[in-house]
Amino acid sequence: MKRRSLIAASGAAILAVAFGRPALADATITGIKSSGTIKVGLGTFVPWAFPNKDGKLVGFEVDVATKLSQDLGVKLELVPTAWDAIIPSLIAGKYDVIIGGLTITDERAKTVDFTIPYEHSQVYALVNKKVAPNITKLEQLNDPSVTFAARRGSSASPNDFFPKAQVLFFDDENTQQQEFLNGNVTAISVATPSQALIQEEHPDIVLILEPSIQHTDEAFAIHKGDPETLAAFNDWIKKQTDSGWLQERFDYWFKGREWKDQVAG
Amino acid sequence: MLPGSRPVKFRKIDAVLLAGIGLLLLLVFGRGGPVLNYHWKWASLPRFFLRWDEVAAQWVPNLLLSGLLATIRLTIWGSVVSLVGGVAVGMMRLSPALGLRLIGLTFVEAIRNVPPLVFVFIVYFFLSTQIVSALGLEPALHNLGPVSSRLIGVLFCPPEQLVSFLPGVLALGLFSAAYVAEIVRAGIQSIDRGQWEASKTLGLSRTRTLRHVVLPQALGRMWGPLSNEFILLLKFSSLASLVSVPELTFQAYQVGVTTRGMFEVWIVVGAIYFLLSAGLATLFRHLELRSRKSSGSMGV
Numbered sequence: 001m002k003r004r005s006l007i008a009a010s011g012a013a014i015l016a017v018a019f020g021r022p023a024l025a026d027a028t029i030t031g032i033k034s035s036g037t038i039k040v041g042l043g044t045f046v047p048w049a050f051p052n053k054d055g056k057l058v059g060f061e062v063d064v065a066t067k068l069s070q071d072l073g074v075k076l077e078l079v080p081t082a083w084d085a086i087i088p089s090l091i092a093g094k095y096d097v098i099i100g101g102l103t104i105t106d107e108r109a110k111t112v113d114f115t116i117p118y119e120h121s122q123v124y125a126l127v128n129k130k131v132a133p134n135i136t137k138l139e140q141l142n143d144p145s146v147t148f149a150a151r152r153g154s155s156a157s158p159n160d161f162f163p164k165a166q167v168l169f170f171d172d173e174n175t176q177q178q179e180f181l182n183g184n185v186t187a188i189s190v191a192t193p194s195q196a197l198i199q200e201e202h203p204d205i206v207l208i209l210e211p212s213i214q215h216t217d218e219a220f221a222i223h224k225g226d227p228e229t230l231a232a233f234n235d236w237i238k239k240q241t242d243s244g245w246l247q248e249r250f251d252y253w254f255k256g257r258e259w260k261d262q263v264a265g
Numbered sequence: 266m267l268p269g270s271r272p273v274k275f276r277k278i279d280a281v282l283l284a285g286i287g288l289l290l291l292l293v294f295g296r297g298g299p300v301l302n303y304h305w306k307w308a309s310l311p312r313f314f315l316r317w318d319e320v321a322a323q324w325v326p327n328l329l330l331s332g333l334l335a336t337i338r339l340t341i342w343g344s345v346v347s348l349v350g351g352v353a354v355g356m357m358r359l360s361p362a363l364g365l366r367l368i369g370l371t372f373v374e375a376i377r378n379v380p381p382l383v384f385v386f387i388v389y390f391f392l393s394t395q396i397v398s399a400l401g402l403e404p405a406l407h408n409l410g411p412v413s414s415r416l417i418g419v420l421f422c423p424p425e426q427l428v429s430f431l432p433g434v435l436a437l438g439l440f441s442a443a444y445v446a447e448i449v450r451a452g453i454q455s456i457d458r459g460q461w462e463a464s465k466t467l468g469l470s471r472t473r474t475l476r477h478v479v480l481p482q483a484l485g486r487m488w489g490p491l492s493n494e495f496i497l498l499l500k501f502s503s504l505a506s507l508v509s510v511p512e513l514t515f516q517a518y519q520v521g522v523t524t525r526g527m528f529e530v531w532i533v534v535g536a537i538y539f540l541l542s543a544g545l546a547t548l549f550r551h552l553e554l555r556s557r558k559s560s561g562s563m564g565v
Contacts (some may be wrong), residue, residue, distance in 0.1 A: 035407055050523045053309075054316060055327040077425050080519065081509040089509065092394045094428065172518070174527040178303070201525075263523055 027228035028096050037075045040065040041090055042100035043083040045173060047193065047253045049100065052262040060253040064118065065099045067245070068236060083153050083172070087112060090221060097233070098221040101191075103155035113226065114219040115233045118246055121254075122212035123156065124195040125187055129207045132186045138209050141165055141187055149176045149185040158189045161213045181205060189213070193254045306526040310533060313520050332516030333537060335422055339433055339512055340499045342421070346438025347498060351445025358450045369446065376443035381501050385436040389508040393432030403428060426511060433505040433512075441498045448494065452487035453479055485557060492549030496542050503538070513537065 032038045042049045042061050049059035057078050069076035079095045090098050090112060101121075104114045125148075127135050135141065141148075141162045148158040152169040159167050168185060170176035173194070180188040181202060190198070192212075199206040220233050240246045253259060314330045317323075326334070357369030376384060397403065406424050409417070414424050422430040456479045464474035506515035517534040521527035 035404070037407065044519050044522045046522060046525075051328060051519050052523070053312060054318075055313065055331075079429075079509065080511070082507050082515070082518075085508055088390050092390045093398070094394075094509075172522070174521050174525065178527065181303075 027226050028222055029229040029232045032072065032074055032096055035074075037077050038065075038069050038072060038097070039077045039079055039095035040069075041079045041081045041086060041095040041098045043086055044080055045101065045194075046197065046263065047259060049078075049080070050263070058259070058262055060119070060249060061099050061101060063249045063253075064246070067240070068099070068233075071236060086153075087221070090223070096222070097229075101218050102221050103216040104219050105155050108155075108221070111224065112221040113224050113230055114221055115230060116237055117217035117219045118237045118241070119218045119250055121192040121216050121218065123189055123191050123214040123216065124212050125158070125161075125189055125209045126180070126195055126198065127187050127207045127209060128180060128183055128185070128205055130205060131183045135186070136207070136209075138211075138213065141209070146187060147185040149179045149188045151176050151190075154189075154191070155216055156189075156214055158187075158213075191216070303528060304526075305529065306524060307529055309524050309526065310520075310529055313524075328516040328520055329513070329534075332511060332513040335430075335511055335516075336499070336502055336513040337541075338421060339430070339437065339502045339505060339510065340495070342434045343437035343441065343498050343502065344495050346434060347441035347445050347494070350439060350442030352449055354442060354446035355449025355453070358446060359453060373443045373446050376440055377447075381440055382504050382507065384440050385433075385504050385508060388436035388439065389429075389432045393435060397428055397431070402431075422511075429508065429510050433502075433508065433510040436508075437498055437502055437505065440501070441494055444494050444497075445491065448487050448490045449483075452483040452490075455486055456482050488549070488553040488556060492546070492553070495549070496545050499542055499545060500538065 042057075042065070044050050045059075047059050049057055049061040052058045057080065062078065065078065066076055077095075079089075081089050081094075081100075086098060086100060086102070087108065089095065098112070101119065102108070102114075103121075104117065108114075125138060125141060127141075132146075135146075140146075141158075142164045143162075144164050144166065146162065146165040148162070148165055148167045150158050150167050150169055151173060152171055157167055158165060165187075168179070170179065173190075176188065177190075177194075177198060179185055181198075195206075195208050199208055220237070222229050222233070237246070310329075313327045315324050316327045318325045354369045354372050357365040358373070360366055360369070379387075406427060409424055417424050417427065421427060453475075460478055460482075461474060464478050469478070502512060503514040505512055506518065509515060513534060517530045521530040524530065
């Protein structure tokens with residue numbers, strides 16, 4: 001009898017931990033200020049956020065997160081995260097905010113709240129000149145003989161723009177671009193400034209088709225239903241946009257190449 | 266004479282095979298350049314193991330080495346969880362109490378019939394968040410003194426990474442525990458019933474029989490499968506990269522992004538896993554032989 005009640009009690013305790021929702025938390029911004037630390041989730045992409053030769057994270061997102069933490073007067077903790085897990089990890093409370101070049105989409109807005117945009121980018125279609133020497137215009141890409149390499153988890157699929165083309169999905173930029181450079185696919189879709197970086201490295205292979213196929217807005221993402229935090233971040237972004245600081249940092253990472261010697265290899 | 270115990274003799278067919286393999290390797294690597302459009306960039310890799318820090322004037326581990334250390338810690342702690350949990354569940358599976366037997370069976374079957382990656386996701390996103398918040402781990406981590414902070418850094422990982430490291434350990438350990446439980450159960454059940462009966466006639470209790478008669482014999486049979494399980498755990502630890510535990514695979518991905526040289530990174534990381542696994546296998550074989558020798562001298 002004693003043993004049985006012990007089993008029942010421990011069973012109940014396990015269930016309580018598993019299914020009891022944590023108490024409704026305060027606004028994220030309050031938690032950040034009281035703990036003195038802001039935890040920022042980001043993915044790894046050059047030059048958004050990537051480890052330099054010393055293994056230290058650098059990039060546009062890192063600059064933004066650093067400035068934000070300084071202005072809030074708190075310590076910054078960067079949490080590099082696998083891109084597939086970037087939104088689930090926010091929801092599971094592994095960090096306070098995503099500052100990782102996350103594009104605003106309706107689909108994502110169902111699970112997280114976006115601030116106003118703090119950066120804008122374009123998506124370009126690139127063609128492998130050796131595989132498809134006759135393709136020079138965007139319209140030619142809407143064809144069943146065309147195969148795209150796209151990155152899984154990016155904001156849009158090439159099929160949204162070229163419904164007839166075939167699309168292969170890859171987990172990360174490296175494998176996606178390697179497949180393209182190997183000549184196994186006709187085209188690739190990448191966001192600024194990757195199109196320029198790839199072309200600089202492989203001018204004999206890469207043709208950038210103008211104009212860009214999509215304009216996107218990137219924003220911070222936070223837990224749903226937290227207006228106080230959203231307002232605080234929106235305020236900050238507005239201030240940094242008006243002062244020109246965001247544009248200046250954006251130009252440094254996305255237009256210039258002064259940071260190139262920080263990349264290994 | 267047993268097959269495989271024959272003395273090794275190098276014959277003509279072996280030379281032909283070796284030459285063939287060598288040629289194939291040359292072909293693969295030689296063609297790598299023109300066919301794959303790939304610039305091999307080995308030179309940047311060593312720096313990602315160890316780098317010279319100008320400010321501190323000392324060598325500091327970079328991403329790959331710290332990832333390797335994290336993988337080793339993850340494997341060690343995962344094995345501890347797996348062993349403790351596995352033995353407990355294995356004993357439950359053999360318990361005379363039906364309730365305990367059913368709990369043990371449910372645990373084992375639930376985990377064995379789910380892919381490891383799915384299990385890692387469930388533990389990380391669903392279970393661990395609730396456990397961490399229930400334990401109040403995070404506020405505690407912020408109020409650590411320098412000594413305990415260092416200690417956690419050496420034993421586990423930097424304190425701020427503990428909230429992803431612990432779920433990683435828990436997921437790997439529990440997953441492996443289900444298999445260890447079966448090894449323990451099978452090991453104990455493989456001991457002849459007569460031994461139990463004989464102990465009972467001698468007036469030994471169940472616990473004493475287990476401790477002094479059955480387990481010493483069963484342990485010898487459990488060594489092989491157990492060591493196999495820990496090597497599997499080491500390899501499965503790479504799955505923790507998908508929930509952003511900064512272990513070897515995760516760091517390799519980071520390095521691959523920044524060097525744009527993913528072939529080099531994955532080849533090197535593959536070699537490291539190989540050395541770790543093969544090293545563990547040799548170690549376990551050695552231990553098994555020794556334990557066999559010592560138990561043999563005891564006449565068991």
